[in-house]
Amino acid sequence: MDGSVAPAAFDVARVREDFPILGQTRRGKKLVFLDSGASAQKPRAVIEAMKGMMEAAYANVHRGAYHLSEQATEAYEATRISVARFINAADEREIVLTGTGSTQAINLVAHSFGRGVLKPGQAVLVSEMEHHANLVPWQMLRDDHGTELRICRVTDEGELDLDDLEAKLADGKVGLVSIAHMSNVLGTVVPLRRIVEMAHAKGAKVMFDGSQGAVHRKIDVQAIGCDFYVFTAHKLYGPTGLGVLYGRLEVLEQMPPFMGGGDMITEVGLERSLFAPPPLRFEAGTPPIIEAIGLTAAIDYVEAIGMERIEAHEQSLVQHAMRRLTELEGVTLLGRAKDRGGVFALSLDNAHAHDMATLLDRAGICVRAGRHCAEPLHRRFGVESTVRASFGLYTTHEEVDYFADALAKAREFFA
Known part of the structure; x- marks a missing residue:
């Protein structure tokens, strides 16, 4: 060495x-x-937490009027609290747990914010360094909704070209900037706060794909000032099949549901239904309960190390x-x-x-x-x-x- x-x-x-x-x-x-x-890879603490849940405390959540279900619900909702603490969200209601990692979290924003809040003719701005999960959903939105898709260049050194970003924000038509916190190929870490300042100055919301970033850097979404931040459990030493979407509460409240079904409603009729407030509005169906317990254990593990x-x-x-x-x-x-x-x-x-x-x-x-x-x-x-x-x-x-x-x-x- x-x-x-x-x-x-x-x-x-x-x-x-x-x-x-x-x-x-x-x-x-x-x-x-x-x-x-x-x-x-997974530490023993995660493996044992998930095993213990299956052996001694498993039941469906939010619905059972019996102690085991209440116990499982408490454990599941504790994950939301752990995530909020981990990324310093202002409110645990800003934490949405998704089914297939960052991919579903990004698709949720593309579908719900993209189709429900963005107007045709507005633009989404991504970069050349994005994972397909932060590119394909926006291509689909462009084709289905008429949203323009803009691409920010990457320099020969592998850094985000901030001059190009500024130029593509200049006309004020960009409604959302969605950029990888850390490239899964180049290793590049982008200047989060600077991007937020540039985008917000032109009226655009900002989402960061933290699939890599949240694993390697301490995240404070309030200090960053972003509107959305996503990451995935399985890269953070937790289980597969679970992702996290952070969204500022006032933004989530503007967004329609992503999927329909149980748990995301307050009242259902044959003609129409009333939807639950965030975050349950975006969590239709039986959630990844055991995986959530694993994510809590993973967060506890990395926080104990620091x-x-x-x-x-x-x-x-x-x-x-x-x-x-x-x-x-x-x-x-x-x-x-x-x-x-x-x-x-x-x-x-x-x-x-x-x-x-x-x-x-x-x-x-x-x-x-x-x-x-x-x-x-x-x-x-x-x-x-x-x-x-x-x-x-x-x-x-x-x-x-x-x-x-x-x-x-x-x-x-x-x-």
Whole structure:
């Protein structure tokens, strides 16, 4: 190593003991999991919380007039309180729990705010670095509703082009800016408060896709000033099948329901129904109850460690990885943003990304290969596909070194 070390207050070896899967080996090699950006591993606390719910406290929520249902409802609603605390929302009613992660949360906003609040002729502004989940719903809105879709450029360094953002906001027709907090390919972290100030000055609302950002940075939605913020449980060391939408209460109250069914109504007649206030208005049907318990446990887990300590550890990893990966011959790294997180997408001369990933797997290294649900961004940088290594709080400096050494050997193999 080159001397960079994780902060002394963060004991990564101790943290790794909380994740049962990390003790595994693959083909006689120690498992090196570098695909946390796709879905993070789960600590024992999350596993046990979900197991305990199923064994001793499970019932449907909000509807049963018996103690077990009341107990389950209390536990489920406690998740809303935990999330509100985690992101410093002003009111727990601003927290909507969705069924399929950030994807459903973004689609909820596209459908409900996009069709119910935005007017035809207004525009939605996204960027070239967006995950498909923050692009396709807006394309669908454009085609169905007549909303204009504007795209903010990304610089050659992989940073959001704020001059282009300002230019595309200038005419005051943008109703919503929806931007990734942190790119799932470039690792770029955007200036949240600056974007909000620019958008609000032109009358636009702002949503941040925090699928990556909420995992690596402490979030304070009141300080940021955004109107919406979304993230997903399974990247935050929690279960799959659960997402979070934060929306300012006064904005949520303007929005019609996303789906119809049970739990989102106050009265139903054969001709018309009355809808519940937020957040239940947006939570039709039986919710992901067990998954919500898992998210509460995941939030408790990372808060017990401390998001500031997690960020400091990961920034140490990022600095070390930048030094190691940029010194490798034949390796091209996408994005050199000044503010970035632990996501590294790269290509290797004379080797396809999937071949690289297969070879790395033989060394026990788990990485993602392909376009990472960001095809336009790959086209922007002129590459067909990349290998992506993404870090979690359990990633070590030694694993970064092992990955860099494996890349060097892969280049020799494919030469």
